[in-house]
Amino acid sequence: MTSRDVITLSVLLGVAVFLDVALIWGPTLASVLLSFTSWDGLSPIKPIGTRNYHAIFETYPLFWPAARHNLLWLAFLGLVATPLGLLLAVLLDKQIRFTRFYQSALFLPVVLSLAIVGFISQLVFSRDYGALNSVLGRGAHPVDWLGDPHLNIWVMMVAASWRHVGYVMILYLAGLKAVDQSLKESAAIDGANEVQTFFRVTFPTLRPVNIIVLVITVIEALRAFDIVYVVNSGRNGLELLSVLVFDNIVGEASRIGFGSALAVILFVICLGFIVVYLSRILRQEDQ
Template sequence: MTTSTDKSPARAQRPAAAPAGRVKRLSRRDKWVLAFMVGLPTLIQLTLVWIPTLLSAALSFTRWNGLSLKDIQPAGTDNYEFVAQNYPPFWPAVQNNVLWLVFLALIATPLGLLLAILLDQNIRGSKIYQSIFFTPVMLSLALVGVIWQLFYNRDSGLLNFLLGTAGTPEAVDWFGDSSVNIWAALIAATWRHAGYVMILYLAGLKGVDPTLREAAQIDGANAVQTFFRIIFPAMRPVNIIIIVITLIESLRAFDIVYVINRGTNGLELISALVIQNLVGEGQVIGVGSALAVILLVISLVPITFYLSRAFGKDKEA
C-alpha cells in the first residue's frame, strides 16, 4: 500500500512564518518617506519658530536700530533693566495681563462650563445652539475686535443705541475711555473664549462613564452634588487643558486691543508692547526683544506644567 504526499501549489508556496519578536526592516522607500514626513515639519518649525526665538533672545542683549548689522552693539542686561525700571507702560501692561487672566478664569471659563452643562441635557435644538456659541471661535481675534467696535461705537453703536445715548454728549466712548475700555475688551474676548471652553467641556461630559451618574443617583445625590463630587473630578484631564489654555490666552492676548487702539490708552498688554517696539518709526529692537523674551519665559510656565502632567501620567500608566 502506497501513500502519496500533498504537493499542491498552495502549500508549496506558503511563506514561512516570521520568527516571534523579529521586527520587519524598513525598505529604502519607507526610510525616505519617514525622513520626509519628520524632516519637513522639523525644518519648518526650526525656520519659523526656534531660530527666530533664539535670535530674539540674542538681540535682547544688544542695541540695534534694525537697519544695519554693523550697528549692533552689546548691551548686556540694560534692556531688561530699562523695561523693569524706566519703561512706564510695562507694569500697567503686566497688571492688564493679570486682569485678563483673572477675568477669563472667573467669568469666561465658568460661563463656558455652564453652557456645556446646559447643552449636555439633550435639549431640543442643542446642535444649533452649539453652532451659535462656537461660531466666534472660528473667527480671528482681529475680526472679533472689528465686530465689537461696531457694537461699542460711540455715535452709532448698538450698545449706546440700546441705552438711548447714541449721538448725544452722554454717550459712552467704550473703547476710547481708558477707565472702561479694558472691561469692554474683556467682554469681547469672553464672547470667543466661552465658546471654546464650552466645546472642550462638552467633549469631556460626553466621555464620562454613565454608570457614575447612575451610582450617584442610587446613593441619593442630587444633580449639583453629582456634578461637583463625581462628574467634575472625573474630567480632570479636560480641566488641566482648560487651565493651560486660559493661561496662554491671557498672555497671548493681542489682536483685540491692537485693533482697538494699538494697545494704548488703558489697553496696554505685553504682547502689544512687543509689537510697538519692533515695528514702526520709534522701534527699539533690543527693548522689544527683551519684552518678547519675558513673555516667552512667562508662557513656558503653564506649558511646562501641562507637559509634566501629561508625560507624568503616561509614565505612571
C-alpha cells in the same frame, strides 16, 4: 520597514522638524539672544548685556500697566469666561431642545479672528454709532466705552470672552461625552444630587480637558493683541505686553533688542504658568 518606508518617514518627519525649528524655536532663540543687544535692524548689532531688562523694569513707564492688564485679562478669562463655557457645555450635554442650534450659535465666534471681533466690538461699543448706547437710550449722553481708560479694558475682555466661551464649551462638551454614564448612575443610586454628582464624579474625570483649557486660556490671555490694536492701537488704557513688543520691533522706534527683551519676558510669564500647573498635575498623578 522597507528602505522606501524609512525614506518616506525621514522626509515627512524631517520637514516637520525643520518647520518647527525654523518658525518657532529658531525665532525664539534669536529673540533671547537679541534681547541682550541694542539693534535697530540696520546698524551693527551691539551687545549691551542686561541693560534692556533693567530699562524695562525700572524706567519704561508702559511695562507695569501692560503687565497688570495681561494678568487681569488672564484672571477674567480664567474665572469668568472659562466657567461660563463649562456651564454651557453641561447644559447642552443634557440634550435640551435645539441643542444643535445652540452649539452652532455659541461656537460661531470661534471661527472669527480676534481682529474681526475687535471690529464688531466697535460697532457695538462705539460712543457715536455703537448699538449699545442706542439700546440703553444714551444717545444724548453716550458712554465712551472704548475711549474711557477705566472702561475699555473691561469691554475688550468681554468681547474676547465672547469668542473664548465658545471654544471652551466645545472642549468640555467633547470631554463630557467621554464620561462613563455608569458612574453618574452609581452616584444617583448612592443619593447624590445633580450638583454633587458633577463636582464629585464628572468634574474629576475631566482633568485632561482641564489641562488643555488652562493652557489655551493662558496662551489666549498673554498673546492678546489684534483685538485691542484694531480699536485704538493698544493705547489709552489698552496697553498689553504684546502691543509693546510690536510697537518696539515693528513701530517707528525700531528697537529690536528692546522689543525682543519684552518678548522674552512675555514668553517666560506664559511658560511659567503652564510649567507650574503641569508639574503639579504630574506630581498628583504619580501619587
